[in-house]
Amino acid sequence: MAIYFTPTGDAAEDKRIWRLHASGRVEKLANGIYYQQEGETREAEIRRNWQRLVVKLVPHAVITDRTGMEVKPVRHSDDGPYNVYVVAPRSRWTFELPGLSIHVRKGHGPANGDIPYLGTHLAGQERRLLDNLAFSRARKGEGSRTLGEAAVEAKLDELCRANGAEYLNGIRDRARHLAPLLDRDTEFQRLNGIIGTLLNTHKDKMLTPQGRARAAGTPIDVACVERFQKLITYMAARAPQAILNADTNPDRLMASSFVEAYFSNYIEGTEFAVDQATEIVFEGKIPDDRPEDGHDVLGTYLQLVERVERPPSRTSFEEFKDEIRTRHGRLMESRPGIKPGQFKTQTNRAGDTSFVTPDLLEGTLREGHAMMASIQDPFHRSLFLHYMMAEVHPFNDGNGRISRILMTRELLSANLSRIVVPTVFRDDYVDSLRALSRRDEPSIFVRNLEFCQRVSAACSASTAAAAIDLWAKTYAFCEDSREARLTMPNAALNITNRNGVYAPDDYWQALANKNGLGL
Template identity: 30%
Template sequence: MLIFRTATNRTTLANAVRSGRLVRLDEGIYSTDTQTDPIVQIQQNVPRVLAYLRPGCVISHHSAILEDFGAADGLVIVSDPAVAQSYLHHLPGLKVLAVKGPGPVVGDSELTAGGVYAASVWRAALENLEPRRRLRALGRSIVAPPPEIEAFLARRMTTSVEAEGFLQGVNLVMRESGQWSAECARVSTLVQSRLRQMAALAPGMSPWVDHQRVRLFEDLANQLLRGQFGNEAFWGGRLLDFPSRPVPGDRRFLNLAFYESYFSNYIEGTEFAPEDARVIALEERQDKAQSKEGHDIRSLYRLYADPESFLREDHSPDEFIANLKFWHARFGEHIDKEAIHPGRFKDKANRAGGTWFADPAQVEGTLRVAWEIGQHLSEPFDRAVFRAVSTVSIHPFLDGNGRITRLAAANVLGRAGKMRLMIPTVFREDYILALRAFSNGNPVPVIRMFQQAARITTSVPFDRSFPELTQWLRERNAFLPPEEAKWRPAPEESDLRPTKKPKPSCFSGPGTYD
């Protein structure tokens, strides 16, 4: 955990360094982790470091379109209205370039409370279309190279809905900030060109399928088949067997069902202590003020804990789609969920930040193509990863998409009699960043993220009593937010390694879908 120097703790920090309880990473930056390389610690805590160095700044320009903000490349660019001229901070393994620019504007997202913001995709597009300025201190421009900008914009305009929504977003940023009028005009030209291209869609390309997403799904399937990113460790029976139904005298099934549903709800903001959530899920007691959240906890747990609901088969795209609608209807069957249209696909476009998901008219067709692509995967772990990522990328419902798609992935493993994939709160940021990377065209982080989730879940002693199991998870930091802690491996956790040579890629796509 990082600790930053203030006017009142200088002496305390110095004493802690002398006694070996802290290590000094850089001027004013200390850590309780005395073993991990300072470079790694700095790169893993970029938002908190920036909040110390440049409170109120916005991660901007080229850094704003990179999945890790440029930490892996050793450079993060921020806009800061407080600087008179560009300033370069040198840290272990990282440079932070502060350029004069506006603070947070409409759409920018806050990464740390009262500290650092990330530019919205709309602002990022406008900033990266600014005239290229080569800075002598860097030997490069602060804006992305033209091919990267083109790819970034293309990913946000895969349908007419996305293209028009993106144009609305950049216009809003321009109006609210009073800046980037010339850049906004360029975006408008690009959007109009994109709309003309989509109007002249090539013959054989169905308008009812999101072909941009299909290409992402094909790439993910190919990478899973190659088995080079950790998933090969779970081939050939290496993923542990696990009860797919409750067994008398065996706590494992219901303990996992509870914690799968608990952490899945927590990812989406339903934040209860595990003991309180268990009372709501099992004993149907809750405060009236917690009605909606209490229903979410109870309905999702009941889906995981009921084999007849949880283990539904899908031998065709029709059955798969029917299962998604069934689970969504069961999840949203209480009165507080009427607005999300339980059991029905969305009737309007939805997005997370600046990322638009599949057009409503393309949801069912794209789900069918995803099901067909998934049939090329033979290993239960690979099929579950593909099911989770492809379905959530489509976002077929108005709400509840994350919870239902994680349930769909668990269904794949449950039907195979294998250990499912639990994502503790401490691992939430890795999960979200990996999905964001996939949306940006990189499937590798989601494969690595899910194999880490499998390692974690495999290590959990689900055969213990609920209080013992909960205490074990607390000792591993499972319930802490990722900015406060990391997962603490148990002494008995094993290092799962591949037992096979990687398979060559053999998936060339499903052909044309009308």
């Protein structure tokens, strides 16, 4: 360890540390605190041991104010020190250490509800909420020591989401008894007002989107809405893509709608040979052994081929909600077990990703719908709509197909080319959604769909057969994405149909070589 504290309780050890200091091998940081360079920088070592330094420098301290809420040092500027805020029954003071300032304000020491923490105390839930509601003026060279009403409001919404309304009532009751001890009666009145408004027993102005949504009876998933904003911010700094719709007559519209319906279902695991899907859509043949799957393909096609009278983004929220429920009911009508047209009542998952919980579903959709309407570029608006629906996942099943149907309708309403995601690009597409959902990285999602739109526009054709041939020349139907990548259509490629899969001959040769079969 590179930081030493004296006295240690061992006289010999104390003398050893003092000798090291006298010889210049350790540095004295403050009375009884010494530092010896071992690996980390002095500033990093001090910051990592901030709790131990508080224990040494400020006996009977309580970690509170913004440090109590965040439980870590905070930096108010890129080149300034990190800051820790505590309260103790002593005079106001600031301990300045290399890279770290420990700010002490005079106040009550540990109280009922405070939590023993690494030799000191961390303010209990009620105390840290009351303290962060206290007014604090930012001083020259440093920021505010408290987080303020908006942060407290957001924290209370988070606690309500996790624990329910009664938990907030418990906080209020305990804070009422604690406030006089801490001289926080004014802050308690504000806390009481915030909790009352969140629980719809009081009317007051809310400062945060989540606070306003909960007060209106439609709480939101804050992390999800923050991802919406990251996507909007990224797209706002990116040049819009304006590839016009090439499906200028009914025949082209039918051909492109068929291809999109085929791939949209294939992505979700509803797999047919292309020729089977052609029979389902254009000849009305329902597969005897898979009637529900057949209806999924046909139902998707029928929604993609219908005329767009009004884009989803140009509706009121209530109209939007009715539209998505109606579309889902039509799409999934052959699967009564998933409750077509009804919002989910249990949280759904995909792998290790959990989507928006049912109690936050409508509020999050409402917030997203309002954000979507503010996006000026129709291409970016369509991408946002697709991601919003995929991320909220409002239904038990069929969310991916509905999200892509809505994206296409938004694009076609602006006379822009549809975006088709083919089989060979499935992993890239799913990974780009995950990058935004799990890592807050929107660029991959946007760039992937930009590329898919360029390919989709180039594959517009006057018949389904011609469209299938063009898409095959992009490697679109190839299932092994390690042996093929999506490209613009290459007219020089020769296409062979094997077991219902149309693909270039070099793809089949690569699979044969991989399996040691040859051709």
